[in-house]
Amino acid sequence: MTFNELLQIAGILIGFQITIFTFRMTRELTLKRKKRWFPLPDFINLLSVLITVIFVFLYPLKNMETFDLKTCQKLFGFAILLFIIYPFALIGHYEFFTKSSKRIKDQKYLTSQELIVMIIGSIVSILYLAI
Secondary structure, eight states: OOHHHHHHHHHHHHHHHHHHHHHHHHHHHSOOOOOOOOOHHHHHHHHHHHHHIIIIHHHHHTTTOOOOOOHHHHHHHHHHHHHHHHHHHHHTTTTTTTTOOOOOOGOSSOOOOOOOHHHHHHHHHHHHHOO
């Protein structure tokens, strides 16, 4: 994969992520709740965007002569992995992996399903970065 191809794919991914983030924020603001919070899966999405922006766009521009394309690809792969984990963590946040349905007022900041997805995602991420 060339650097230009990497930039194109990264741009498309960031577009998806910003769209998802905008949708989630708009949804959260329209709900009539006393308590609002920023779910952990949304932090994963933003971390993925941040990694992509820093290590695929900014770092190579600053170090054009010395940057390593393989490092950019590896870190972009990590950002994609976080993006893949995101919807599963969001499903866990709303406890959709089981048939039990909780009312909105009974929701927790971190559910057990979400925690399990986060632990599995963390293990997979560590393994990916270690290889």
